[in-house]
Amino acid sequence: MNYAIEVNDVHKTFPGGIVALAGLSLKVRQGEIYGLLGPNGAGKSTLIRVMAGLHKPDRGTVKVLDHTMPDKAILARIGYMTQASALYADLTVWQNVEFFAGLEGCRDQAAIEEAIT
Numbered sequence: 001m002n003y004a005i006e007v008n009d010v011h012k013t014f015p016g017g018i019v020a021l022a023g024l025s026l027k028v029r030q031g032e033i034y035g036l037l038g039p040n041g042a043g044k045s046t047l048i049r050v051m052a053g054l055h056k057p058d059r060g061t062v063k064v065l066d067h068t069m070p071d072k073a074i075l076a077r078i079g080y081m082t083q084a085s086a087l088y089a090d091l092t093v094w095q096n097v098e099f100f101a102g103l104e105g106c107r108d109q110a111a112i113e114e115a116i117t
Contacts, residue, residue: 003063004030005051010060012046020046021057052080076104 005028012021020043028034036044049055051062053070062069064078087096094116101112 002030002066003027004032004065005034006061006063007047007051008061010047010050010057010062012043012050012055012057021050024060048080052078054080 005026007024007026010021010024011019013019024043024047026047036047038044046055050057051064051069053062053064053075056070064071064074067074088099091099094112097116098112101107101115106112
């Protein structure tokens with residue numbers, strides 16, 4: 001079976017002893033739509049950040065598209081948007097995508113157009 005996401009026995013604790021993830025395991029098949037539901041403080045955002053490679057788990061493994069995270073090659077293939085939008089309201093969609101692509105060193109107009117469409 002091909003999985004888009006494999007989270008195995010992931011633990012994440014923050015300073016002060018705050019346990020965000022305690023042995024979480026999850027598999028999401030390629031093409032499957034999956035939602036995370038839970039109250040504030042349940043660990044949803046921490047899990048997403050661990051899957052995106054923004055936090056390193058204290059223990060356990062995370063694979064995205066069969067690559068152990070963090071992996072810069074995979075980061076170019078996935079998207080992550082925080083709860084608070086980082087888009088600039090005075091820019092068009094194209095300008096926003098072009099701006100953030102430029103921050104990542106991408107100046108390829110065809111790649112930018114492909115990301116939008």
